Amino acid sequence: MSRAAIRVVVDPTACDGYGTCAELLPEWIEADEWGFPVVRREALPAHLADHAERAVHACPRMAIRTVRARD
Numbered sequence: 001m002s003r004a005a006i007r008v009v010v011d012p013t014a015c016d017g018y019g020t021c022a023e024l025l026p027e028w029i030e031a032d033e034w035g036f037p038v039v040r041r042e043a044l045p046a047h048l049a050d051h052a053e054r055a056v057h058a059c060p061r062m063a064i065r066t067v068r069a070r071d
Helices: 020-024 046-058
Strands: 006-010 029-031 037-039 064-068
Touching: 006 037, 006 046, 020 029, 020 046, 046 064
Parallel strands: none
Antiparallel strands: 006 064, 029 037
16 A cells, blocks of 8 residues: 655744754755755655654654645
8 A cells, every 4th residue: 555645844933943854854855054944845755754754753843744745
């Protein structure tokens, strides 16, 4: 069974720019010059889903999450 397509979303008001998510998911998240995440908007490739979940759980501010991608 295949996984549903997901997107990575960051709550900019909760984020303090620690950069943990960008370190754990560099293929999808870049840190800007202040350390805040810049996330790609399209659906995450299935092979990165586990890495995205690790980034979500490692965020010290719980500012990142995954959501089901809309078609």
